[in-house]
Amino acid sequence: MKAPVSWIREYVDLPAGVTTDELTARLTALGLKLEGIHSAGADITGPLVVGRVLTVEPEPQKNGKTINWCSVDVGAANGTGEPQGIVCGAHNFAPGDLVVVILPGGVLPGNFQISARKTYGHLSAGMICSARELGLGEDHDGIIVLPADAGQPGDDAFEVLGLREEVIEFEINPDRAYALSLRGIAREAALAFGAPYRDPAARTVPEPNDLGHPVEIDDPAGCPVFVARKVTGFDPAAPTPDWMALRLQQAGMRPISLAVDVTNYVMLETGRPIHGYDAHKLTGPIRVRRAREGERLTTLDGVDRALSPEDLVVTDDSGIIGLGGVMGGETTEMSASTTNILVEAAHWDAVSMFRTGxxxxxxxxxxxxxxxxxxxxxxxxxxxxVVELLTTYGGGTADPGVTVVGTPPAPPQITISYDLPARVTGIDIDAAATVANLEAVGCTLDKADSTLTATPPPWRPDLNDPFDLVEEVARIVGYDRVPSVLPREAAGRGLSREQRLRRRVGRTLAGAGCVEVISFPFVGDAAFDALGLPADDVRRRTVRLANPLSSEEPSYTTTLLPGLLKAGARNIGRGATGVALFETGTVAFPTDRGPAPIYGVDWRPSDDELAKLFEALPEQPLHLAVVLAGERERAGWWGSGRDAGWSDAIGLVRRLAAELGVGLEVESATRAPWHPGRCAQVRVNGVELGHAGELHPKVCQAFGLPARSAAVEIDLDLLMRHARDVTPGPEFSTYPLAKEDVALVVADGVTAAAVEAALREGAGPLLESVRLFDVYTGEQVGEGRTSLAFALRFRAPDRTLTEEETAAARDAAVALAAERTGAVQRS
Amino acid sequence: MDREPVRVARARLPRLDPVSGPNTDYDPVEVTPLKPEEVEAARDAALAAIAAAADLAELKQVRIEHTGDRSPLALANREIGALPPQARKEAGQRIGQARGAVNQALAARQEVLEAEHEERMLVEETVDVTLPTDRVPTGARHPLTTGAELISDIFVAMGWEVAEGPVIEAEWLNFDALNLGPDHPARTMQDTFWTEPAENHLVLRTHTSPVQARTMLSRQPPIYVVCPGRVFRTDEYDATHSPVFHQVEGLAIDEGITMAHLKGTLDHFAARMFGDGINTRFRPSYFPFTEPSAEVDLVCFVCRGSGEVDGAPCRTCRGEGWIEWGGCGVVNPRVLRACGVDPERYTGFAFGMGIDRTLMFRHGIEDLRALFEGDTRFTTAFGTEL
Known part of the structure; x- marks a missing residue:
């Protein structure tokens, strides 16, 4: 909402010397948020004057253009009183016209310095200005031609053009609709300075009678008040007065024609939208009702609209002529030949207006x-x-008919205790201040001993509840008077188990050299195709958005990998030689358990009702994903680097599981987007946690990642659910360690994990650790066979082991491995 | 390491006679090696050799030649047994003293040479400590994660708890329960992502306020919770807008809660986040879930409210002296009622601000998109804690 300061001052006697900055500061403190202060022409420095064109000599130029060599009377503004010689390229003017001239020494917007200079063979002493050159608009069809009565040559053009006047732009909150008018803004200004206020809507209006255009309201709830007035003999060619056009422009509206401009002007002045009909085009009485199924209307903007039975419409005998309160129809629109105008001022139900809009x-x-x-x-x-302005400037007469149908809805009555504002705000506000401030905003008060009942003024439909009154009192008293007090100390339970675990997961991965990313959770088929997901993959069943930002990514994601792989590729594309990224984020899987109910808001839904609400939500597990691409360890003076691979990915999951004290099972698996031979399914207690390994070569290619990039995606909620809460302090022996290394040859397909498990079980309680330290395939072990070398470490809790004991344990371990896996000890 | 060739001063060794046989007649017999001058000569030769030994290898050779089994003093020592008892004492004393002097000198020289050797070793092992050491790349956590943790920790230290909820939320919890009925004009302020079909009444939450509603619905006051989380609006993605961003909201419900407690809490939060002395101011505003409502501004922590830095307008607050931080207010009793809290007994306050925006001005991040691109150069700058 843009409000020229002079317009505000028309309704409120602000104290002398109040600056615009002071005014906006006070209004901001009252809740009218300042968006900006505009001042057209603020960057023009004079002399900018009114001139009268005396002569115009067209001179064709070699370049095909014709310039005009003009003499312009600028009065005494040039110091000599002699006509000023000016070259002008525009052609929309003639001798006798009043124009705007900037004289040498002036500066136009963009620091355009004006001086007398030689051009087209003349000494041009100044410039005749267009609206664009003055920064007043984009109109550059020609120079500004002022109305004949705009002033005399030599007059200051700043005043004539309304330049340099300050216009305050407010950001009006939805509850302060009254401030969408000068009437409302001036009222707030009066409140801010305790200054006298004149209500522009306070006027003596003629009594309603039966002489006016007949109006019937079928839906008084939708349209409680409808006023119809008529102006006849209006001159459609009558111009809009300059002051009105200027104010409309200052308020951000474009002047169109007197009839339209007047309705807009009155809307800005009073806040009440007005609609004007060409009275000749109306047939029969006006009726307001709800639309019927299947009805249509072409509105003023030329759009043919299918109406809903909820829409309020204005009709006459011809049918629907307007979408009540929202937009008029084409058939009764005012035009350049309209001489009789029917003025509609109606009060509409706000909710209907909102829904229709x-x-x-x-x-x-x-x-x-x-x-x-x-x-x-x-x-x-x-x-x-409206009738007054139309007849004043359009020359018509006011028809004696005054139609007023309906009565304004009764305002609510709100009862509060006198100390409620103090109790809610913590400011020391006594009963007298409460009363004075509520009266200041226009409430009518019924004061009882311990409570008061306020009837809000009709322009404040936002005041309905006791706390609404508290805000009114508080904003006038001043929010700067709210003391700063800490609440009593609450006995909180600290971070939840899951919150602590999430931090632990993040730190562990960062400690392992991974960098966290946050990407958008939107996904589309292209990403699923790039991942190589089969058509029936569960990850392709998504929660779809009804209004996605991009039709390419219409769903909430089911996997974090697309975003992560793209981020990985972005880093590589920007020159990184290697990248290790992780993300923790919510993914969603549809459950199709029906719609979420909408309950009332006057009381709490029951537990059963809430359960139904929660149940309707999709599954939203927290996932963790990792991508490792390119160098995992850098090459350097220490030697060569090492690229990330499948084992790094699985290693990270192992490290994480160990950090959380979760026993992890790793098994080979086949799953997109991983390499079918290099993918592990990781499990906890037999339940799938997720997958890790090398990405499929096609996936690396599709995302632009280096070959052999690796990735992880697991259900982090599930992992955290199994996290060990209390770690038992480990016991360990300090007796000497006994070492035994064994090399076992197994057939291909026998996993290291199987051999290790057998060794572990066979070795018995003296075994402290088993570690696979070498894998060998080649001639020495034969085709189709692999040698696995394990370091076995034995230790007893209570004694030094003898060689015999150690050897016996080793032999038992090897024997069980042989039995279980066919392993043969290499000699 | 290269070692210098061993040089041994052989030339100065005295010539030795053959070892004498056992003395059978017990008469004092003059045996050459036991002559005092011979002993002294052997001792002096040893001492000279020890002093001349240039390194540990030479000293080892000297030790063998002058104290070894075939050294003059060792041979002389062996001759003592051949002397008659009355002569043994004197000879023993003489030889013992000589050997003692030699051993002492050896030990002293050994110590000096070892020290020299160690010093030389340390010099020779010198490396270029400016060589790169970044063998394993550094990891980092995202500043939005650590920022949310920092904020959470500030509130947890005040005894608050951290509440969370789903990102795909029931429409009723995101809007209706918060006094944003289906026809509330404020719903047009929120550009909401709806899931398909829209009749399912599910949205991507537009704020973390449904977490507040969930908290009130699940327990009775006193409630002191802070709710950080990811939220969604259908904004086009540019340097200052994102369809995905992060908010933190706070909710306190207790007996006797006033706007003053809200101010106190936000002042404390501001000071912990931006430094002592950085507090807040309120401007009247409108939010459906609070009444009275206020916008919260933060004293600019760069210019400390002056609007100027070194005579030029402060870039962080654009010369305003204040930074718009978020919204807040007293919880609307309608919200309390819808969430099962008795508005006659309890009052509450709520506040909310963008984490992304807070980090942008706290750290001078110019382009919001840097937070979501995943460029590791951006993220690693913040390390693992904010």
Whole structure:
């Protein structure tokens, strides 16, 4: 909402010397948020004057253009009183016209310095200005031609053009619809300075009578008040007065024609949207009702709209002529030949306005006000003001008919105790201050001993609850008076188990050299295809968005890998030789358990109802994913580097599981997007946790990642659920260690884990650790066979082991491995 | 390591006579090696050789030649047994003293040479400590993660708890329960992602407020919770807007809670986040879930409210002296009622701000997109704690 300061001052006597900055500061403190202060022409420095064109000599140029060599009377502004010689390229003017001239020494927007200079064979002493050159708009069809009565040659053009006047732009919160008018803003300014206020809507209006255009309201809840007035003999060619056009422009609206401009002007002045009909085009009485299924209307903007039975429509005998309160129809639109105007000022149900505007995607200035709530009481006054302006400037006469149907809805009555503002805000506000401030905002008070009952003024439909009154009192008292006090100390339980575990997971991965990323959780088929997911893969069943930002990514993701792989490729693309990234984030799987209910808000839903609500949500597990691409260890003076591979990925999951004290099972698996021979399924207690390993070569290619990049994706919720809460202090022996290394030859396909498990079990309780330290395939062990070398470490808790004991344990371990896996000890 | 060739001063060794046989007649017999001058000569030769030994290898050779089994003093020592008893004492004393002097000198020289050797070793093992050491790349956690943790920790230290909830949320919890009914004009302020079909009434939460509602629905006051999390709005992605961003909201419900407690809490939060003396101010505003409502501004922590840095307008607050931080207010009693909290007994306050934006001005991040690109150069700069 843009409000020229002079317009505000028209309704409030601000103390002398109040600057615009002071005014906006006070209004901000009251809740009218400052968006900016505009001042057209602020960057122009004079002399900018009115000139009268005396002569115009067209001179064709070699370049095909024709310039005009003009003499312009600028009065005494040039110091000599002689006409000023100026070259002008525009052609939209003639001798006798009043124009705007900037004289040498002036500066136009963009630091454009004006001086007398030689051009096209003349000494051009100044410039005749266009609106664009003055920074007043984009119109550059020609120079500004002022109305004949705009002033005399030599007059200061700043004043004539309304330049340099400050216009305050406010960001009006939805609850303060009254401030979408000068009436409301001036009222706040009066409140801010305790200054006298004149209500522009306070006027004596003619009594309603039966002489006016007949109006019937079928839906008084949707349209409680409808006022119709008529102006006849209006001159459609009558121009909009300059002051009105200027104010409309300052307020951000484009002047169109007097009839339209007047309705807009009165809307800005009073906040009440007005609609004008060409009265000749109306047939029969006006009726307001809800639309019927299948009805259509072509609105002023030329859009043919299918109406909903919830839409309020205005009709006459010809059918629907307008979408009530939102936008008029084409058939009764005012035009350049309209001489009889029917003025509609109506009060509409805000909720209907909101729904209709949203349904038809119409965001008009009228709709904005109607859906937030307009003062219903001033409806006749607004219509009367329109009639006054139309007849004053358009030369018509006011028809004696005054139609007023309906009565304004009764305002609520709100009872509060006198100390409620103090109790809610913590500011020391006594009963007298509560009363004074509520009266200051226009409430009518009924004061009892311990409580007061406030009737809010009709322009404040936002005041309904006791706490609404508290805010009114508090904002006038001043939010800067709210003391700063810490609440009593709460006995909190600290971070939850899961919150602590998540931090632990993040630190562990960062400690392992991985960098956390956060990517958008939106996904589409292209990403699933790039991952090589089969058509029936569960990850392709997504929670889809009804209004995605991009139709390429219409779903909430089921896997973190697409975002992560893209981030990996982005780093490689930007020159990284290796990258290790991780992300923890929510993924979603549809459950199709029906819609989530919408309950009322007047009381808490029951536990059963809430359970139904929670149940309707998709499954949203927290996932963890890792991508490792390119160098995992750098090459350097120490030797060569090492690229990441499948074992790094599985190693990270192992490290994480160990950190959380979770026993992990690793088994070979086949699953996209991993390499079928280099993918591990990781499990906890037999339940799938996720997968890790090398990515499929096609996937690396599709995402632009280096060959042999590796990845992990696991269900982090599941892992954390199994995390050990209390780690038992380990016991360990300090007796000497006994070492035995064994090399076992096994057939291909026998896993290291199987051999190790057999060794572990066979070795018995003296075994402290087993570690695979070498894997060999080649001639020495024969085709189709592998040699696995294990380091066995034995130790007893209570004594030094003898060689015989150690050897016996080793032999038992080897024997069980042989039995279980066919392993043969290499000699 | 290269070692210097061993040089031994052989030339100065005295010539030795053959070892004498046992003395059978017990008469004092003059045996050449036992002559005092011979002993002294052998001792002096040993001492000279020890002093001349240039390194540990030479000293080892000297030790063998002058104290070894075939050294003059060892041979002389062996001759003592051949002397008649009355002569043994004197000879023994003489030889013992000589051997003692030699051993002492050896030990002293050994110590000196060892020290020299160690010093030389240390010099020779010198490396270029400026060589790169970044063999294993550094990991890091995302500043949005650690930022949310920092904020959580500030509140946990005040006895608050950290509450969380799902990102795909029931419409009722995201809007209705928070006094944003289906026809509330404020719903147009929220550009909401809906899941398909829209009749399922599920949204990507537009704020973390449904977590507040869930908390109130699940327990009775006193409630002091802070809710950090990811939220969604249908904003186009640019340097200052993102369809995915992060918020932290706070909710306190207790007996006797006022706006003053809200101010106190936010002032404390601001000071912990931005430094002592950095506090907040309120401007009246509108949010459906609070009444009265306020915008929270933060004293600019760079110019400390002056709006100027070194005579130029402060870049962090654009010369305003204040930074817009978030919204807050007293919880609307309608919200308490919908969530099962008795508005006659309890009052509460709530606040919320963007974590992304907070980090942007706290760390001078110019482009919001840096947070979501995953460039490791950005993230590693923040390390593992904010």
């Amino acid at each position: 949203k349904r038809h995607k119409i965001g008009s200035e009228a709709g904005k006000r109607n859906e937030r709530g307009v003062d219903p009481v001033i409806t006749p006054a607004a219509a009367d003001r």
